[in-house]
Amino acid sequence: xAGVTQTPRYLIKTRGQQVTLSCSPIxxxxxxxxxxxxxxxxxxxxxxxxxxxxxxxxxxxxxxxGRQFSNSRSEMNVSTLELGDSALYLCASSAGEGYGYTFxxxxxxxxx
Amino acid sequence: xxxVEQSPPDLIxxxxxxxxxxxxxxxxxxxxxWFHQNPWGQLINLFYIPSGTKQNGRLSxxxxxxxxxxxxxxxxSQTTDSGVYFCAVYGNKxxxxxxxxxxxxx
Numbered sequence: 001x002a003g004v005t006q007t008p009r010y011l012i013k014t015r016g017q018q019v020t021l022s023c024s025p026i027x028x029x030x031x032x033x034x035x036x037x038x039x040x041x042x043x044x045x046x047x048x049x050x051x052x053x054x055x056x057x058x059x060x061x062x063x064x065x066g067r068q069f070s071n072s073r074s075e076m077n078v079s080t081l082e083l084g085d086s087a088l089y090l091c092a093s094s095a096g097e098g099y100g101y102t103f104x105x106x107x108x109x110x111x112x
Numbered sequence: 113x114x115x116v117e118q119s120p121p122d123l124i125x126x127x128x129x130x131x132x133x134x135x136x137x138x139x140x141x142x143x144x145x146w147f148h149q150n151p152w153g154q155l156i157n158l159f160y161i162p163s164g165t166k167q168n169g170r171l172s173x174x175x176x177x178x179x180x181x182x183x184x185x186x187x188x189s190q191t192t193d194s195g196v197y198f199c200a201v202y203g204n205k206x207x208x209x210x211x212x213x214x215x216x217x218x
Contacts, residue, residue, distance in 0.1 A: 033205075033206065035206075035208075037153075042208060042210050042211070043198065043200075043208035044208075045205045045206060045207065048205060056204055056205045058205065088153050090153075090155065092155075092206070097142065098142075098143075099160070100143065100145050100157055100160030101145065101157070101200075101206060102157060103147070103154060103155040103156075103157070104154070105152065105153065105154045106153045106154060108153065
């Protein structure tokens with residue numbers, strides 16, 4: 001069974017640009033969630049989707065958005081990038097309540 | 113929201129030693145997982161353990177949900193065990209502790 005796939009693995013963007021990250025969950029998993037990891041703030045929850053609906057959202061500005069498609073694949077978008085958005089972005093999928101989360105390898109975003 | 117505290121923040125072991133990592137959480141949770149983050153950043157699931165005890169090789173974990181803590185035991189540590197260990201709990205979202213940085217010396 002294929003794991004959680006995140007693309008791209010590495011990304012360098014310029015301040016002010018926007019970026020889209022992709023996450024393909026484990027087959028059959030309908031829940032996808034996103035996390036930001038930085039040295040200063042640790043691992044922080046961004047949002048969670050279940051069957052194309054956003055179920056929960058973390059404390060991030062509106063520049064951070066996401067969506068989930070009917071095949072459960074998810075994308076997150078960050079607009080008007082700031083230097084502080086440089087981070088490792090991790091995606092996880094779950095089969096639902098009572099099951100754990102499996103994480104992808106992450107996308108390392110550098111904003112210059 | 114739920115608070116998750118991990119201890120110790122740093123741990124240095126000689127190869128072959130045993131260790132215990134602790135995770136305290138502030139409220140009732142539906143899910144608790146232990147992860148190991150590898151040098152490339154991927155979070156590897158070690159245990160899904162909302163309650164009880166589980167073992168997997170040299171690793172075992174115990175969660176006492178009524179007292180709001182979980183323990184991760186690493187026995188006969190190896191250099192490949194080095195890395196960051198995270199505890200994460202789920203109330204209505206997954207909340208991570210700050211992690212324990214483990215260094216195993218040969």
